[in-house]
Amino acid sequence: MDDYKEKSTNQPRNGSHFALFRSSRLRQKLLIYFFLIVFVCLCVSLELIYEVGGRRVQEAIKSNIVKSLSLTGDASDRIDLNYVFAPLKKLQHRMLFVVAIVIVCVIATLRFFIRDIVQPLDGMVNAGKLIANGHLGATVPVRSHDELGQLGEVINDLAANLQEVLLLVGVISSRNMKSVANIAKIVDDVEHCDICPELVPEFEMIVTDMNELVSIVKSFDFYDVVFDGEKVVDSSIIPEE
Amino acid sequence: MSKRILVVDDSQFMRKRITESLEAEGYQVVGDAKSGNAAIELYKQLRPDLVTMDITMREKDGLTATREILNYDPEARVIFLTILEDERYREEAKRIGAKGFINKKDLKQLAEIVRETMC
Incomplete structure (x- = not known):
């Protein structure tokens, strides 16, 4: 009978690094959704970051400065591009930092979601199957007082x-x-x-x-x-x- | 004033049956609990005149809960109501100070034993 209790528990053992990837259909779907979100975030962010520090944007800014100040010849060549674009570089680094934080947050959310929603649901499904098969010793581990x-x-x-x-x-x-x-x-x-x-x-x-x-x-x-x-x-x- | 009873059983269906059976005899069921831990807490809160206690429960079993209730209040009156038919449980119940031991299939005897216990 202990076997049934054990089976129905379905909670990750302490120290298990693979809990996130144990397969249940809901878990797989969630992983796909979250990876899609991370992928889209990464694509959009990296494109923006690349563009901000890219040669095309720098050339356009330099051209606008030259035009707006009506600079000619030597004067325009004397512009220190590194100095002018330093704030853009800083912005680029900040954006990379923000993207890293967003990814960490998404992964943390995924982990909490799996722990608080998917694992209890898995436990219920497993216990429900065992009970339906006549193993009334199966119990659902109850760890919260919410609806689940x-x-x-x-x-x-x-x-x-x-x-x-x-x-x-x-x-x-x-x-x-x-x-x-x-x-x-x-x-x-x-x-x-x-x-x-x-x-x-x-x-x-x-x-x-x-x-x-x-x-x-x-x-x-x-x-x-x-x-x-x-x-x-x-x-x-x-x-x- | 009708006697106040606490019903402890892990099955809601059984708690309902016991409650109906006791209320039909004029007793007041002041609370019910589905585990030994909840029973101990409720006993301390409600101080009922009598407790009907199941043995097999999913958290803390009835024998352990009864021992703790009797440690807290040696005057507590506990009647065991169980499906188990093992003389060892009956003896253990008697040894720890329970006032009665009834098999659930003989639920009709409950009111009578409660009446005797209350006297």
């Missing part, structure tokens, strides 16, 4: 309710089977006490149905307990077969 946390609690509550109902059905069916067996024994033991023949198939059907219910309940795995066909016992003290 509440959804996880609801799934756990559903599993707990289902376990309770199934176990009750199992033990009550088992008790009824014993009652029917007792009736049959009493009828056999007491002289001249024959059961009405029309009732025999009815009793047989009751026993068959009860057996079926017991076998359905036995086919489930429960949280911390085991239904042995008659009673519910702690899973840590399962009698040997």
Whole structure:
């Protein structure tokens, strides 16, 4: 049963550097979206940065200065381009710095998004699949009180309710089977006490149905307990077969 | 004044059934909890006259929670209501000071045992 709990947990182990890249469809989609955003940001930013420091822009600025000041010949050659374009260089560096910060922020957002939304959803999907397959010991790890946390609690509550109902059905069916067996024994033991023949198939059907219910309940795995066909016992003290 | 009861069970469906069963007998269910930890907190807040306690719960089990409640209030009255049919649990419940032990399939006995415990 611990295996099911383990499977449903689906949280990254401490120190795992690959948590971000573990595949789930939602995670893959998110990675694609975020990489697209980063790619577009990078393309636009690098184009702007390149243009700001590019020869074409510098030539255009120099030409405008020369024209606006009506400089001629030597005077225009004496313009110190490094000095004039120093602010542009600084702007270029600042833009590179801002792009780096934006990329770091996008990656951090992606990481938080995966940790706070994708991983809990993965946990719910895994637990839901296990519960649907009859492993009622599966639990959704609830680490927040937001809507996702509440959804996880609801799934756990559903599993707990289902376990309770199934176990009750199992033990009550088992008790009824014993009652029917007792009736049959009493009828056999007491002289001249024959059961009405029309009732025999009815009793047989009751026993068959009860057996079926017991076998359905036995086919489930429960949280911390085991239904042995008659009673519910702690899973840590399962009698040997 | 009707007696105040705290219902502890990890199954909401079962809490509802127990609550209905107790309210039908005139008891007041002042709160319910789905884990041992929540039960201890609620017991301290509400100080009920009696607690019905499940054993198997997903956070803290009922036996541990009962021990902590009885450490906090040795006069606390706890009745175990469980699906487990193991004599060891019954004995352990008795040993730690529980006032009763009922199997959930015999829920009809609950009101009677609560009545006896309250006397």
